[in-house]
Amino acid sequence: MNVFSSPGTAAVETTASTETAELAALLERTVAAVEAAGELLRERHDVSARPGDLDEVVRAIYANDEAVMALIERPLLAARPGSRWVEDELASGLLPEGEWWVVDTAEGNINHIHGMAEWGVTATLVRANAPLLTVVHLPLTGDTYTAVRGRGAHLNGEPLRASAKTDLRAALVGTGQAKPGEAEEALRRTGASVTAMLLNALVVRVSVPATLQLVHVASGRMDAFWQFSDVRSGLLPGALLVSEAGGSVTDTRGEPWNLASADFLASASGLHTRVVDVLSDLA
Template structure:
């Protein structure tokens, strides 16, 4: 079965490169913008085109596999992770970046079996950086091994986060409360690439010591979570418990010491789970 998963991973890398070509071409010619849940939750025709490209290709090659795709879920499909081989796809992670031509846009493809990530592929299209990880085989960028930072002192650390798309005043208050607490530890700085997948790859690369966020989705972090762990990092919930990919909450760090120090400062909240049943009208 290992060879089957390697074949799937090789196909994912090839698809991510094809998707990257579509994204780069669209940046030059077509960035028509639509909205989903609110005026700042953006989607483009390119998001939909890339997701269709990936899913159709995978269905042809692996007809028994399942899918969780950002745009498919937005269109009404259930977001349920089963034990079956499942591709977890974010066709454009960093859609707002894409709309504004801000130069961090990623294609994220994760693959899960028995609810455990088996490989992750994140292609930062405009940087031409291909991040990959296979369970038990390490993490790489353009074929070069990745290793998280060895810094254990949070006061000497760089932290990554994002503000999300919710503009609910209570949510925004908690986001800024966490940011204030962490800045005042104090840490060296707080940054954000505008894409969860790239932020996690920066942790894996040792550029930042940790990334945390509440309000992301499983397709944002599925691939990146394995890349972080295979680069020697740790994953947990913002309350310090075990990471649940469906919870929409994550801390990804170079070490447990840094992660737990951040957890102590995060003003946590719980967005609706990705696998929550739809609200009845």
């Protein structure tokens, strides 16, 4: 055993140790901020809510976003000095250099304002256009999903593992609409992909939001999720959770996924090639 370390090795080890401690503290503060925001959103949830027209839907969505934003933005920016905030949660594409918070103040807002249960709050810190840390909180169940790059994915502190399935015929898979007003081509591809998967997989789910399907993929409850979209806030949390849980994350052609990619696929690693085969035929 070599009991000596070079100065370079010691410096690297010290830097890594410092970053580990910093990220652990940051994760704790991020969880606190996201869970506080989730509690506010839970208080605003009305199971009897039935918005009557588009204007009412839009007002309710903005009201939720504004209420939660007022509570979560300052704590997250303070938790990571020098970080910046992505203003448009429906935006896509690469971010400028530096660290950015990509936050969905009400992931599944459309469900929330219609009295449904599939919604939550997410926050992801992005460094150099890759997710570094993410927190997803589901207030109605009390579940909190977390992941830090290179350090695994967890649900309420317990490790997550993606599905071990290898047969697409036994798979539960899903997709969904990323946002209102998607391009017609993307919507037609989505419809075609559902048909293709109905012919190849066991069961296909089509629902929103993306994150609530992706936490199932990370947990091994679902086997694959794809989306013909590049909305950052809906994909970044799940991308990190699934990859840290041992799943595969690419675009629908099997190429490495990043914020410049036009579409997205996350799946159990043992199914990934087969899912790509089905989806790539639609391109």
